Amino acid sequence: MKRKSLVVLAVLLFPAFLLAQDCVECHKKITPKIVADWQLSKHSENDVDCSVCHGEDHKSAGDVDKVQIPTPETCAECHEDQVAQFKKGKHAMAWAAMKAMPTIHWQPMALREGMKGCGGCHKIGLKSEDEIKQLKKEGAGFGVASCDACHTRHLFSKKEAQQPQACQTCHMGFDHPQWEMYSASKHGVRFLLKQNGVLPESAAAPTCQTCHMQEGNHEVRTAWGFLAVRLPLPEDEQWKQDQVTILQALGVLDPKGQPTARLDVVKAADVARLDQESWQKERDKMISACSQCHSENFARAELKKGDDMIRAADRLMAEAIRIVAKLYEDGVLKKPENYAHPFPDLLTFHDAPTVIEQKLFVMYLKHRMRTFQGTFHMNPDYALWYGWSEMQRDLTEIKELAASLRKEHAKK
Numbered sequence: 001m002k003r004k005s006l007v008v009l010a011v012l013l014f015p016a017f018l019l020a021q022d023c024v025e026c027h028k029k030i031t032p033k034i035v036a037d038w039q040l041s042k043h044s045e046n047d048v049d050c051s052v053c054h055g056e057d058h059k060s061a062g063d064v065d066k067v068q069i070p071t072p073e074t075c076a077e078c079h080e081d082q083v084a085q086f087k088k089g090k091h092a093m094a095w096a097a098m099k100a101m102p103t104i105h106w107q108p109m110a111l112r113e114g115m116k117g118c119g120g121c122h123k124i125g126l127k128s129e130d131e132i133k134q135l136k137k138e139g140a141g142f143g144v145a146s147c148d149a150c151h152t153r154h155l156f157s158k159k160e161a162q163q164p165q166a167c168q169t170c171h172m173g174f175d176h177p178q179w180e181m182y183s184a185s186k187h188g189v190r191f192l193l194k195q196n197g198v199l200p201e202s203a204a205a206p207t208c209q210t211c212h213m214q215e216g217n218h219e220v221r222t223a224w225g226f227l228a229v230r231l232p233l234p235e236d237e238q239w240k241q242d243q244v245t246i247l248q249a250l251g252v253l254d255p256k257g258q259p260t261a262r263l264d265v266v267k268a269a270d271v272a273r274l275d276q277e278s279w280q281k282e283r284d285k286m287i288s289a290c291s292q293c294h295s296e297n298f299a300r301a302e303l304k305k306g307d308d309m310i311r312a313a314d315r316l317m318a319e320a321i322r323i324v325a326k327l328y329e330d331g332v333l334k335k336p337e338n339y340a341h342p343f344p345d346l347l348t349f350h351d352a353p354t355v356i357e358q359k360l361f362v363m364y365l366k367h368r369m370r371t372f373q374g375t376f377h378m379n380p381d382y383a384l385w386y387g388w389s390e391m392q393r394d395l396t397e398i399k400e401l402a403a404s405l406r407k408e409h410a411k412k
Contacts, residue, residue, distance in 0.1 A: 022059070023051070027050075034153075038050075038154040038155070040155055041154065041155050041157070042156070042158075052077075053070045053074055054067050054068050054070070055067065055068035069132075069136070069142060069144055070144075070145040071132070071146075072087070072126065072146045072147060074145065075146075075147045079147075082216075082218045083218075085219040087126065089221050090221045090222075090270050091124050092126045093126075093269050093270045093271075094122040094124050095123065095124075095126060095127050096126075096268060097122065097125070097226075097270075098118050098122035098125070101347055101348075102251075102338065103338070103348045106351050109138070113134075113135055114140050120170075121149075121170035123144070123146075123149065124146050127144055149170075150167075162207070164182060164191060164207040164209070167208045168183075174365075177370060177373070178208070180382070181374050181378075181379040182208060184379055184382075185377055185379045187205065190203065190205035191205035191207055204292075204293050206289070206293070210289060211290075214289055221270070222282055223273060223283040223286065224279075224306075224310065224372070225272040225273050226272075227250065228313075228368070229250070231273070231275060232276055234311070236311070238315070239311045239315075242311075242317070243318075244257055245317075245318040245321050246317060246346075248343050249345065250262070250345075250347060251343075251346075255341050260340070286299075287300060287303065302378075303376070306372060306376040309375040309383065310371075310372045312371075312388070313371040313387070313388065314368075317368055319395060320360055320363055320394065320395050321344055323399065324357065324360055324398070324402070325342065325343050326402075327356075327402060327405060327406075328342045328344075330406075330409075332402075332409040333356070333357075333405060336348070336352075346360070346361060355401060356405065359397055359398055360394075362394065363391055363394035367390040367391045370382050370383070370386045370387035370390070371383060371387030371391060372387075373387075375387075
């Protein structure tokens with residue numbers, strides 16, 4: 001009876017085996033490196049062939065449109081826990097966060113849906129079925145699996161995704177320079193020395209994953225979130241007022257300090273911690289990670305320095321925002337029609353119409369980011385020279401530009 005069952009199973013599997021062989025033989029000629037990567041993968045070792053991810057309908061060059069493009073649900077068939085964790089984290093919201101930018105549609109399609117600019121990194125985020133259909137219709141229907149942003153297809157290497165360089169493509173540059181900060185920090189230098197074989201494999205050297213993906217958990221998030229604003233507001237009265245000003249410039253509070261509809265977008269994109277419990281949960285996780293190498297007192301003190309740098313940066317940022325808001329109020333600067341309130345809108349400043357507004361945008365999304373991210377990533381150079389010092393320079397230039405604009409306005 002057992003032998004008969006094995007024979008039946010073999011008969012059932014034989015067509016799939018032949019199909020897999022057909023895929024391999026054909027693609028060895030057309031895309032040989034894809035086949036080579038798959039043959040090196042754990043998928044190949046475990047008989048996870050092409051049809052498992054791409055379906056069985058595509059059999060020739062004439063029916064390429066029948067190829068199924070994997071999504072996170074495809075990966076979840078085998079990696080259920082990891083996909084469930086991923087869906088709870090900030091990476092899952094990356095596509096929604098990009099689309100939520102008020103003027104994102106003004107950018108060329110190639111930069112967004114074509115994934116050559118913002119979309120090239122934000123594609124890691126989850127997409128609806130309708131969005132995937134639209135992407136495919138526009139010729140950009142690849143790279144919607146999310147997981148392959150770190151586990152590069154078709155090798156899908158766990159070891160590759162565990163290296164800090166796996167984060168480098170997206171987390172470097174204008175407002176995401178975490179790679180530069182980390183790699184030049186003592187943490188990053190020690191790990192690169194481990195990779196080079198200078199330090200032994202057992203030497204302590206944290207990676208991005210050590211802090212942000214503890215025990216392999218794919219739910220990635222931080223206490224302060226991407227925008228370094230949070231609720232409840234600080235008890236320190238000055239800092240509280242400064243954070244309110246920043247929230248108003250982000251459009252989540254109106255000029256009277258009341259929540260706007262955009263607050264719901266911020267909630268959905270998960271770019272800020274909106275209650276003490278969620279903030280404290282992420283802070284405690286970070287202290288746990290730091291405590292593997294440092295005393296808890298040291299870890300708490302270093303993280304508090306990051307909080308203090310946010311407060312100091314917010315002081316400069318709020319002053320700059322109020323200067324521009326006052327220009328709107330006094331009629332010196334024309335408020336763009338797409339701004340909901342007589343307040344600068346930091347989320348639309350990719351397309352700000354004047355130099356002073358562009359300067360405010362860069363101050364917020366570039367130099368303020370570097371100030372606090374450089375501090376948290378233990379990089380003094382970024383915290384000071386590329387962050388804090390640039391914010392001070394920005395504020396000085398904004399003051400001079402405002403004075404010049406008022407002078408011109410008075411003449412008219």
